[in-house]
Amino acid sequence: LQEAASGRLPRKLQVFRPQCQSILTAAAGKLGLKVEATRRTEALKRELNQRASRYQGDYHPTKLEQPPPQALPDYLWGEKWRFATFPAGDLVATFGDRPIPIQDLPASLFPINLGIASTIEVPGVVIYGGRHSLQLARWLQETKPVAINFIPTEVGFSGGLVLEAGLIERWILVTFEDQEVATAGQTFEKRKQASQGLHFLVVQPDDSGMTTTGFWLLK
Structure with a gap:
C-alpha cells in the first residue's frame, strides 16, 4: 500500500x-x-x-466462507504428537540456526517484531513423523500452514486440532477423547492469547531432539 x-x-x-x-x-x-x-x-x-466502519449494517470485508475441515490423509500422520512451549526470546535463534530442511520463519512473526516479551512461553505442536517425517513436512510446505486451533467437542473431555492453511483450507490433524489432553488443549489456546496468537509447528522424526525436519511460525 x-x-x-x-x-x-x-x-x-x-x-x-x-x-x-x-x-x-x-x-x-x-x-x-x-x-x-x-x-x-x-x-x-x-x-x-x-x-x-464508516457504513452501517453487518458487513465484514475480510471474512471468508470456509469449507468444513478435511481429514488429514492417514499416510501422512506421524507416530505421535504433543503440545510444547518455547521461550519467545530463544525461539527464532534456536530454530533459525538449525539445519532444518523445510522452515518458514517470516520476520513479521518474530517475537521481537511483535513486541512479545522474551520470557513469554510461546506454545506449539510437535509431530513425530517417524519414517514419514519428510513426506509430512513437504506436504505441509505445499499446504502453507497459517495456524493451529484447538477445537473442543466436549469441554474438558474431548476435542481436536485443526490446521488452518492456504487461503481457506482447514485440515483435521488429530482428534482425541482424553481429559488430560483436552485440558492441555485449553492451556494451548490460553498461551496463544498471551503470545498475541503466535505459536509454532515442528515436525521431527522422533523425540530424541537430534533432528528437526520442518518448522513453521504461525499466527
Whole structure:
C-alpha cells in the first residue's frame, strides 16, 4: 500500500480472497508482477475494516466462507504428537540456526517484531513423523500452514486440532477423547492469547531432539 501510494509499482501483489486470485494474476502478469496468495495481508485488512466502519449494517470485508475441515490423509500422520512451549526470546535463534530442511520463519512473526516479551512461553505442536517425517513436512510446505486451533467437542473431555492453511483450507490433524489432553488443549489456546496468537509447528522424526525436519511460525 505504501509503495502504491508513492507512485511506485510494488514488488508483488498479495491476495487473501480466492475469488480474486485469477483476475489479479492476469492483471499483474501484464505488469511483470508476482501474485502471492496469503492470509497475511494485515495492512490491507486494516484498511478494509477501517473503510467498512464508516457504513452501517453487518458487513465484514475480510471474512471468508470456509469449507468444513478435511481429514488429514492417514499416510501422512506421524507416530505421535504433543503440545510444547518455547521461550519467545530463544525461539527464532534456536530454530533459525538449525539445519532444518523445510522452515518458514517470516520476520513479521518474530517475537521481537511483535513486541512479545522474551520470557513469554510461546506454545506449539510437535509431530513425530517417524519414517514419514519428510513426506509430512513437504506436504505441509505445499499446504502453507497459517495456524493451529484447538477445537473442543466436549469441554474438558474431548476435542481436536485443526490446521488452518492456504487461503481457506482447514485440515483435521488429530482428534482425541482424553481429559488430560483436552485440558492441555485449553492451556494451548490460553498461551496463544498471551503470545498475541503466535505459536509454532515442528515436525521431527522422533523425540530424541537430534533432528528437526520442518518448522513453521504461525499466527
